[in-house]
Amino acid sequence: MHHHLPLSGDLGVPSSQTRTLVNTWIIGSICNISEPATSSSVPVTSSSVQGPHPFRLIELSEIRKATENFDESLVIGKGGFGKVYKGNMINGESLLVVAIKRLDSESRQGAAEFETEVKMLSTLRHRNIVSLIGCCIHEQEKILVYEYMSKGSLYDHLHKRGTSLSWPRRLNICLDAGRGLSYLHNHVAVDYGVIHRDFKSENILLHESWTAKVSDFGLSKACPTNMLSDYVSESGKGTFGYMDPNIFRSGKITRKSDVFAFGVLLLEVLCRRRAVSKNLGEQEPQGLVAWFQTKKEENLDHIVDSEIRSEIHRKCLEQFIRLAENCLHDKPEERPNMDMVVTTLELLIFSQEKANTQAGGKTIFSRLVDRLPFPSRGEKSEMIEVRAHFQSPNPTLKEVKFADLKKATKNFSMDMRIPPTYVGRVFLAWVEQNTLAPSKERDGIAIAVKRHIPSAKWLAEKNILGQLAHPNIIKLLGYSNNENENLLVYEYMPNKSFLEFFCTETISWEIRLLIMIGVARALAYLHLKNIIHGGLEPSHILLDEDLSAKLGGFGLATNGPETHVLTEVEGRRGYMDPNYQSNGQLTLKSDIYGFGVMLLKSITGRSFFFLHENQTLVDCATGIHTNRRNVKEIIDPRLEDNYSLQSVSECFSLAVRCVSNNPADRPSSEEVLQNLEQIHALYK
Structure with a gap:
């Protein structure tokens, strides 16, 4: 069923009835919502407190x-659609x-693509999708109004401006763009995804901070996640050079068509071509x-942009090219999904960073000097709990006045107390985004403030978490020192912890x-940096507005060697590695054990101490697996048959491997x- 914008009436100054009709069209056309909207703006998720500006109708x-009445001096872009102006709008105060x-009324791209874009x-x-303000x-x-991306398109920097772009910057731009596509394909909603259909460097816009965002959704299509053939195209729309050859053979547009385009982008970034x-000496484009x-086949080095040849580690180059080739595979079913692409890029970036910083066999993380006073072996001291070997937190981490928080x-x-969403005494607060100074409620951003008694655990969390940046790790924004109490400031997670959410909701x-x-993903990132979390458990998994996981609880984390021998064993019973409990050896595989228990909990809905035939959850699961009994006897009944x-x-089977008694x-x-990721891709 097609939905068309109601063009009759004065929508420049919309009435409340017209607003409701347009909003219902916007929401219903993509989400199949039949009830009329009750608000004059499209409802955003609970994260709108600190997320992008809510969509609205603009007079x-x-x-x-x-635009100063569409002054030509403010034009920043032109195309078949019309013109793009830079403008200033009042938003609150x-x-x-x-x-x-502004779409040209005679544009051939016209109403259909405008409708799709809206x-x-x-x-x-999503942080890697350009925001439509109204x-x-x-x-x-x-007319469409977007957030302003001051650095323009990736295409312009690569091919017009001749901007100097380092290899790490190019990698991070690819990662951002990949995360945007991954969100569209797999994480917009449980029952549908979005195929972009015109993914290219011109449609990757760059923020002042060089954050990349995917734009231009005029050709995009929403499709159910369980539709194997995705969308059958009646015409091969898109941009030549990025279009999947399989479209012309089968007439089918799939998510893997976007993956092909992403592979082209990887080569474009690598070769700057x-x-x-049509280059000099070539007869045809x-x-x-x-x-x-x-x-x-001639020489890999010769295809790489000369500006970055000396920056790329050989192994990183080979992995990058292999990823591009996988994305460009002639058979769509052989191409990776975007979740896999993102993971590969993350690991590739870490590999490049590691190669860049190695000196004497040590990475930059293991070479940082620990200034904390550790006692000698056998000496009893509270400081034995400190496992942070970072010299200091990231300099961008803000030290906030205790009085301000x-x-x-x-x-x-107690009115501001956040229930057990976070472990410990945690409070909601509203602050200015840049300074973290107090603001009026809902004027600034929401944050979570955690109170600590002065301890080494506070130092460990500040020093380790303050150095990390990953979409699946809770972001530490700042800290405060006080004589009797210390505070840590985190990004605010609007949903509950995995533990609480799991106990109160049917997931x-x-x-x-x-x-x-x-x-x-968070664990893979940490382990590549030789960081052991040491406290993996459901209450340390926080959920954002999309129910994406963010790992917190770094008070027991340690970094450096792959094995740490500790004099005091700490952690949550049931999730601690038995080897760690018996001999004090905390390893990367200790985290895997805790992960395995959580995966079992996800499958069974039971706690570790649930007794089945006088066995713990781990013993019960191991017995079922060993004796090849039907796993259905332990699956969470709340799932019914919806899996x-x-x-x-x-x-x-993977969970049972994770909780093996032998860490090896x-x-x-x-x-x-x-x-x-393979399981999710195969069976979703």
């Missing part, structure tokens, strides 16, 4: 004011810089993929699996992640 007079796309972007919320529809005027180009196939939490009022199998994949038995069975028999975090 034409406001557009004219922002502040001035917001925006990009305003449908898609008004409901998408739209204006007035007679023949069709357009997707289609040549596609980048075909050019690469003819050149790669006390004020922001209303003197740590589908797919969401449980996605949560565990998020935790596995793939093969998916659950494979996860169950447990898989690595990278293997765990790869297995879970």
Whole structure:
């Protein structure tokens, strides 16, 4: 069923009835919501407190004011669709810089793509997807208002401006763009995803901070996640050079078509060559993929942009090219999904960083000097608990005045207390985004403030977590020292911890699996840096507005050698590695044990101490696996039959491996992640 924008009436100054109709069209067209919207703006998730600006209808007079009546001097882009203006809009009490796309009334791209763009972007919320702030529809005027991306497109920097782009910057841009595509394909909703259909460097926009965001959703299509053939295209729309050859053979557009385009982008970033180009001496324009196939056998170094040849570690180059080739595989089913691509890029970046910083066999993390006073072996001291070997937290971590945080939490009022979403005494507060100074409620951003008695654990969490940056690890924003109390400031997670959410809500199998994949990604990141979490348990897994997992609870974390011998064993019973409990040896595989218990909990819905035939959960699961009994006898009954038995069975086998008594028999975090992502891709 097609949905068309109601173009009659004065939508430049919309009535409440018109707002409701347009909003219902926007939401219903993509989510099949039949009930009329009750608000004049599209509902955003609970994260809208600190997320992008909610979508709204904008009056034409406001557009004219922002663009100084469409002054040509403010034009920052042109295309077949029309013109893009830079403008300033009043947003509450502040001035917001925006990009305003005004569609040419004679444009062949016209209403259909405008309609699609509004449908898609008004409901998408992700840091790597450009935000649509609103739209204006007035007679023949069709205008879209986006967040302003000051650095323009990746295409311009690669091929027009000749901007100097280091290899690490290029890698991070690819990672950002990959995360945006991964979100579209797999994480927009449980029952549907989005195929972009026109993914290219021109549609990757760059923020002032060089964060990359995917844009231009005029050709995008929403499709059910369980539709194997995805979307059948009646016409091969897209951009030549990025289009999947399989589209012309089968007429089918799938998520793997976007993956092909991503592979082209990887080559474009590596070679600094357009997707289609005609160079001196060439008779006809040549596609980048075909050019690469003819050149790669000659000398890999010759295909790499000369600016970055000296920066790329040989192994990293080979892995990057292998990833690009996998994305460009002639058979779509052989291409990786975007979750796998993102994971590969993350590991590749860490590998490059490690190669860059190695000196005398040590990485930068192990070479940082620990200034904390550790006692000698056998000497009793509270400082034995300190496991942080980082010299100091990241310099971007803010030291906040204790008095400011006390004020922001209303003197740590119980009204501001966050229930057991976080472990410990944690309070909600509202602060200015840049300074973390107290702000009026809902004027700034929401944060979580955790109170600590002065201890080595506080130092460990501050020093280790303050150095980490990963989408599946809770972000530490700042800290405060006080004589009798210390504070840590985190990003605010609107949903509960995995433990509380699991106990109070019925969660589908797919969401449980996605949560565990998020935790596995965090572990793979930590272990690549030789960081042992040491306290893996459900209460340390926090959930954002999309129920994506973020790992917290770093008070027991340690970094450096792969094995630590500790004089005091700490952690949550049931999730602690038995070897650690018996001999004090904390290893990377200790984290794998805790992960295995959590995976079993996700499958069974039971706590570790649930007794079945006088056995703990781990003993019971191990017995079922060893005796090859039916795993269905222990699957959470709340799932009913809404799961793939093969998916659950494979996860169950993986969990049993993770909780093996012999640490050597447990898989690595990278293997765990790869297995879970393959299971999700095969059986979702």
